[in-house]
Amino acid sequence: AQTVTQSQPEMSVQEAETVTLSCTYDTSESDYYLFWYKQPPSRQMILVIRQEAYKQQNATENRFSVNFQKAAKSFSLKISDSQLGDAAMYLCLAGGTSYGKLTFGQGTILTVHP
Amino acid sequence: EAQVTQNPRYLITVTGKKLTVTCSQNMNHEYMSWYRQDPGLGLRQIYYSMNVEVTDKGDVPEGYKVSRKEKRNFPLILESPSPNQTSLYFCASSQRGPPSSEQYFGPGTRLTVT
Numbered sequence: 198a199q200t201v202t203q204s205q206p207e208m209s210v211q212e213a214e215t216v217t218l219s220c221t222y223d224t225s226e227s228d229y230y231l232f233w234y235k236q237p238p239s240r241q242m243i244l245v246i247r248q249e250a251y252k253q254q255n256a257t258e259n260r261f262s263v264n265f266q267k268a269a270k271s272f273s274l275k276i277s278d279s280q281l282g283d284a285a286m287y288l289c290l291a292g293g294t295s296y297g298k299l300t301f302g303q304g305t306i307l308t309v310h311p
Numbered sequence: 312e313a314q315v316t317q318n319p320r321y322l323i324t325v326t327g328k329k330l331t332v333t334c335s336q337n338m339n340h341e342y343m344s345w346y347r348q349d350p351g352l353g354l355r356q357i358y359y360s361m362n363v364e365v366t367d368k369g370d371v372p373e374g375y376k377v378s379r380k381e382k383r384n385f386p387l388i389l390e391s392p393s394p395n396q397t398s399l400y401f402c403a404s405s406q407r408g409p410p411s412s413e414q415y416f417g418p419g420t421r422l423t424v425t
Contacts, residue, residue, distance in 0.1 A: 240399065241418070297361050299369075300370065
């Protein structure tokens with residue numbers, strides 16, 4: 198079984214500032230992957246970043262980076278130089294490699310103020 | 312264009328009237344999955360399929376059926392819809408079993424059961 202928890206239903210940030218969204222997870226899988234997806238008001242699902250659990254190095258994609266703390270089962274997303282287009286719901290996702298079940302967190306709605 | 316399509320995009324129906332939401336992908340992906348999205352709950356996996364003729368339950372399979380007779384199609388069937396199945400539904404596919412490969416999501420189907 199696996200669970201994913203996003204404890205921040207809503208967050209806000211000023212344009213050009215940095216914000217961190219939190220995600221904790223629990224899984225019985227020894228090998229697993231973690232993802233952050235962005236869902237703008239259009240409801241489209243956009244992959245932001247992916248982390249393989251066996252890699253110690255934190256993943257980075259341009260202004261987006263993660264802080265992966267495997268022992269603490271924490272997977273936070275940091276958005277640097279926030280832009281108005283970053284406003285969306287952000288969803289954390291976990292999945293083990295031994296079967297196809299995937300688990301999302303509850304989501305965090307990010308507002309970016311100009 | 313590589314895409315996942317869902318039909319219909321919007322559906323209003325009455326309790327007990329059987330319905331099918333179609334999902335099709337043109338990327339020759341092995342893995343397909345259905346999710347429902349409800350406020351405050353994120354996305355929850357209903358069913359998934361690792362390949363043709365192979366389907367498994369996700370976290371919320373009750374009241375739903377699926378089939379995978381062809382690689383490209385993965386319809387979601389509600390035999391006797393009830394109001395608690397009112398939700399936004401997403402179909403997704405990935406090249407091979409997740410989570411190692413990125414999921415591609417359809418545009419969503421907004422279902423209302425009265």
